[in-house]
Structure formats: structure tokens, C-alpha cells
Amino acid sequence: MITRLEDKDLKRQSRRQLLKLAPVAALGVFAFPKVSDRLVAAGVRFSDWASGGLFRSQHPAATFSNSEVVPFEKFPYNGYDVLDPEVDLEKWTLTVEGDVQHSGEYKLAQIQAMPKVSQNTRHVCVEGWDVVGSFGGARISDFLTLVGANMGARFLEVECADDYYESIDMASVLHPQSLLCYEMYGQPLDRGHGAPLRLQMPTKLGYKQAKYLETIRVTNVLKPGRAGYWEDQGYSWFGGL
Amino acid sequence: MENEEKNEEKKDTAPQAEPGPIAKSDLVEGTEAKPETAAAEAAPIQPVAKAEEPALVRAAYEHPLPIRITHWVSAISLFVLVTSGLRIFRAFPSFGPKIPEKVLLDIPKSLTLGGWLGGALQWHFTFMWFFAASGVVYVAYQVISGHYRTMLFTPRDIAGVWPMARHYFLFGPKPPATGQYNPLQKLAYTSTVAFGALALLTGIVLYKPVQFSWLAFLFGGFHLTRVWHFVAMCGFLAFIPGHLIMVLLHGWANFYSMLSGWKREPEYQE
Numbered sequence: 001m002i003t004r005l006e007d008k009d010l011k012r013q014s015r016r017q018l019l020k021l022a023p024v025a026a027l028g029v030f031a032f033p034k035v036s037d038r039l040v041a042a043g044v045r046f047s048d049w050a051s052g053g054l055f056r057s058q059h060p061a062a063t064f065s066n067s068e069v070v071p072f073e074k075f076p077y078n079g080y081d082v083l084d085p086e087v088d089l090e091k092w093t094l095t096v097e098g099d100v101q102h103s104g105e106y107k108l109a110q111i112q113a114m115p116k117v118s119q120n121t122r123h124v125c126v127e128g129w130d131v132v133g134s135f136g137g138a139r140i141s142d143f144l145t146l147v148g149a150n151m152g153a154r155f156l157e158v159e160c161a162d163d164y165y166e167s168i169d170m171a172s173v174l175h176p177q178s179l180l181c182y183e184m185y186g187q188p189l190d191r192g193h194g195a196p197l198r199l200q201m202p203t204k205l206g207y208k209q210a211k212y213l214e215t216i217r218v219t220n221v222l223k224p225g226r227a228g229y230w231e232d233q234g235y236s237w238f239g240g241l
Numbered sequence: 242m243e244n245e246e247k248n249e250e251k252k253d254t255a256p257q258a259e260p261g262p263i264a265k266s267d268l269v270e271g272t273e274a275k276p277e278t279a280a281a282e283a284a285p286i287q288p289v290a291k292a293e294e295p296a297l298v299r300a301a302y303e304h305p306l307p308i309r310i311t312h313w314v315s316a317i318s319l320f321v322l323v324t325s326g327l328r329i330f331r332a333f334p335s336f337g338p339k340i341p342e343k344v345l346l347d348i349p350k351s352l353t354l355g356g357w358l359g360g361a362l363q364w365h366f367t368f369m370w371f372f373a374a375s376g377v378v379y380v381a382y383q384v385i386s387g388h389y390r391t392m393l394f395t396p397r398d399i400a401g402v403w404p405m406a407r408h409y410f411l412f413g414p415k416p417p418a419t420g421q422y423n424p425l426q427k428l429a430y431t432s433t434v435a436f437g438a439l440a441l442l443t444g445i446v447l448y449k450p451v452q453f454s455w456l457a458f459l460f461g462g463f464h465l466t467r468v469w470h471f472v473a474m475c476g477f478l479a480f481i482p483g484h485l486i487m488v489l490l491h492g493w494a495n496f497y498s499m500l501s502g503w504k505r506e507p508e509y510q511e
Contacts, residue, residue: 002300002301002507002509002510004299004300006295006298007295007296007298008295014497014501014502017502018500018501020306021310021313024313024317027314027371030321039367040367042367043367043368044363044367046370047366047369047370054449059451061454074338125333126362127332127333128332129333129338129339129342130463130464131339202451233359234360235362236366240451240452241449241452
């Protein structure tokens with residue numbers, strides 16, 4: 001639609017319309033590193049909040065047939081530090097703390113005595129790769145029932161023999177595919193994959209699935225600055241798929 | 242009433258209209274000619290008004306405010322999403338399985354944003370919201386306002402693409418301007434909307450492949466979705482240089498129209 005107007009009117013209208021665009025310039029604050037560091041961290045927290053809302057507690061991650069699973073030799077070893085913190089497998093116990101009725105030390109045999117779940121699921125790394133592997137273990141929800149945990153608590157914190165640490169939202173912890181995993185490919189976990197016990201949760205990214213478990217804690221309040229090894233450096237805390 | 246009609250005539254035939262003295266005397270006497278009081282008041286002070294009649298400029302309000310806002314928010318978001326996305330890609334510069342991993346592209350760090358994978362993800366997870374919001378507002382506004390008719394590429398534009406491409410790239414004759422955008426522009430702008438939709442949908446799958454497993458299925462699985470996400474970026478990277486060159490070639494008035502909405506002396510009629 002072409003209109004004809006006086007030059008000064010066109011200029012005035014143009015200026016007025018230009019000013020209406022000014023709010024977009026607010027995005028310029030992202031050019032200042034000190035501000036943008038905090039803003040993008042807030043962006044991740046917002047994304048985590050949205051992710052929690054999107055999470056469906058009973059929606060299963062895809063499972064695969066045995067023929068679709070990568071061979072054990074091709075399942076990558078991944079660790080942030082060492083691949084063998086030299087856990088004494090004979091003396092190992094899992095320490096259970098926090099908002100539970102029966103806190104204390106639990107032997108691997110007690111976890112293995114619970115109903116075993118075997119699942120072929122996709123392990124997705126934050127880097128962008130993924131592998132379909134075969135995992136076996138006890139449901140975390142079964143174990144938390146056994147120890148009399150407060151299922152209404154908000155978080156599960158875990159600490160590991162390699163000084164890795166993690167915290168996970170309870171909805172994801174109680175998902176039926178979330179395991180205390182002690183087997184891969186029908187064999188006991190080897191040292192590189194987190195012997196004797198690791199988290200295995202196909203609804204979470206790999207870095208949430210801590211290996212070499214030593215302590216789990218049911219809590220409503222996260223230890224300050226201890227959200228997770230990678231999360232404390234900037235990774236998304238929810239880390240959900 | 243007569244007075245008003247005459248005023249209308251005067252406006253329509255400007256700038257070379259010559260109702261001069263008649264119109265003015267009518268105006269002064271007229272009681273219903275309030276909109277023109279300014280002119281009426283000016284008349285006695287400047288008796289030589291005819292000679293100083295200001296020249297009128299042809300102009301078009303091409304880009305309504307929602308289009309301008311979403312254009313610039315998308316542009317900024319795309320810059321952040323591409324540069325942080327390339328940093329994310331560096332963490333696993335391949336498609337398909339982890340092993341054997343082939344490094345398909347070694348992207349220089351200087352082209353990336355975020356410093357490391359975690360930093361790049363923070364930028365990506367922040368600006369994906371800006372990009373999604375501006376995309377949704379843009380499309381909703383285009384559809385609801387009907388403004389999309391100026392830019393949507395439709396089958397009847399197909400015939401005009403080649404003559405326009407020949408003009409731009411092979412120095413062929415310039416086809417006459419028919420509307421705000423020529424067929425090649427419509428194709429380019431419509432493509433960016435398609436790339437944006439592809440980037441968003443594949444991004445949702447890569448972000449939440451379990452919750453949106455049905456969408457992952459539609460894109461051919463997790464691995465292919467990663468490829469499509471990359472394809473969407475390549476689409477934008479193909480569009481942006483051409484777009485910028487065209488903006489440079491068409492000068493300030495054209496560029497300024499995406500800031501102020503108004504284009505001075507557009508090339509097309511009506």
C-alpha cells in the first residue's frame with residue numbers, strides 16, 4: 001500500500017516507529033560477559049523448569065531387541081577422571097542416608113535379591129552421541145521402598161568412589177526404567193563401567209547416571225554447590241531426555 | 242459538505258493541485274472543515290502557499306512492528322544458535338554411532354560461542370526460547386493479519402523465479418516489479434520459515450527424544466534428526482549471505498525500512 005506524505009511526516013513517522021523497536025536492544029545486555037554468564041545460567045534453569053513440566057513419569061524410553069544392541073566391546077568407556085577408582089568389591093556397601101526409615105549400609109546381595117529388571121535402552125551423551133546397550137539391575141523405586149524412603153522428598157543425592165556426585169529429581173528417580181544397575185550384557189558391571197553399582201536411567205543424559213555408587217541420600221534440600229559435578233560447572237541440572 | 246469534497250480532491254491531486262484560491266476561501270468560511278484547520282490557519286499567514294506547497298513522497302509502511310521485532314530477535318537468536326551450535330557440534334563432530342567416530346568437520350573455535358560444551362549449551366538453551374517465541378509470534382501475526390500474502394511463495398510464483406535469478410546472477414533483463422517482493426524473494430523468505438520450523442521441531446527432538454519419541458520417529462530416528470537439525474542450520478547459512486548482499490546492494494532506504502517499517506520511494510506501484 002503506497003501512500004504519499006510530506007517528507008517531514010515520513011521522517012517523523014519513521015522515527016516514531018524506530019523507537020518502538022527499542023525494546024529489542026535490551027538483548028544487547030548479552031554482549032557483556034559478566035551479565036550474560038548469569039543470564040544464560042538463568043536460561044538453563046528456566047529450561048530445566050520447563051523440562052520438569054514436560055517429564056511424563058510413566059512414559060517409557062524406547063527399548064530395543066537384542067539384535068539392535070551394540071556389541072559390549074563397542075560400548076564406550078566414559079569417565080570424568082579415572083576409569084577405575086579401585087573400589088574394594090569384597091568390602092563394598094551402599095550407604096543410605098537422609099529421609100529414610102532404615103538408613104545404614106546395604107550389601108550388593110540385598111540389592112540383587114530384589115526383582116531384577118533387564119532392559120536394552122539408549123544411552124545418550126550430552127555431547128551428542130548415543131549407544132544402545134543392555135542393562136540389568138533393581139528399580140530404584142523398589143530399593144527406596146525397601147529402605148523406607150520418603151517418596152515425597154524432592155531429590156536423590158548420590159556420591160561416588162571417584163568423587164563424582166549427582167542429584168536427581170525424585171520423579172525421574174521413581175521412573176520404572178530407573179535402575180540401580182549391577183549388570184551389563186548379563187555380566188556383572190566391569191570396573192570401567194562403574195562396578196559394582198551405578199545409576200542407569202534411560203530418561204536422563206549420561207552424566208546424570210553416576211558410576212561407582214557409594215552413598216545415596218534422600219533429601220528435600222540439595223547441598224549448596226553440590227548439585228552435580230558437571231552441573232556445578234554449567235551443565236543443565238535436569239538433564240532429562 | 243461541498244467544502245469537504247473539495248478538500249478531498251485537493252489532497253488526492255496534490256502536489257500539483259491548483260485549487261488554490263477557491264479552495265482556500267472555501268476553507269476559511271467552512272465550519273465543518275476541522276481536519277484542515279491547520280492549513281486554513283496557515284493560509285492567511287503564507288499567502289504564497291501555492292509556490293511552497295511541500296512535495297509529497299511516495300512511501301509504504303512495509304514492515305509492521307511485530308514483523309520488525311521478530312525479524313531482529315530471530316536474527317540475533319540465529320547468530321547465537323549457529324555459533325553455539327557449532328561449539329556443541331565440536332564435542333561430537335559426527336553423525337551416527339559413537340564408534341567408529343569420524344570427524345566430519347573441524348570447526349575453528351574462533352567461529353564458536355560459549356567457550357566449551359557446557360557454556361555453548363547454556364547459550365543454546367537460552368536463545369532457543371527467544372527463537373521459538375519470535376518464530377511463533379511471527380507466523381501467528383502473518384497468518385492472522387493476512388500480511389503473509391506479501392511474502393508467501395505460492396505455485397504461481399514458480400514461473401517468476403528463473404527470470405529473477407537470471408537478472409541477479411547472469412545480468413539478464415530486470416523483470417518488472419509486481420509487488421513488495423519478487424518471486425525469488427518470496428522463495429527465500431518462505432524457505433527461512435520452513436528452515437525455522439525444521440530447526441525448532443528437530444531441536445525439540447534432540448532436547449527431549451524420550452518425551453517426544455513420536456516426533457523422533459517422524460524424522461527417521463534420533464541420528465537422522467541430528468542430521469536434519471544440521472540441515473536447517475545449513476539452510477540459514479545459505480540464506481543469510483545472499484540476504485545481506487542484497488540488503489547492501491539495495492541501499493539505506495531498504496535497510497532502514499526493517500527498522501522503521503517505512504520504505505521511501507518503493508520500486509513497485511500500489
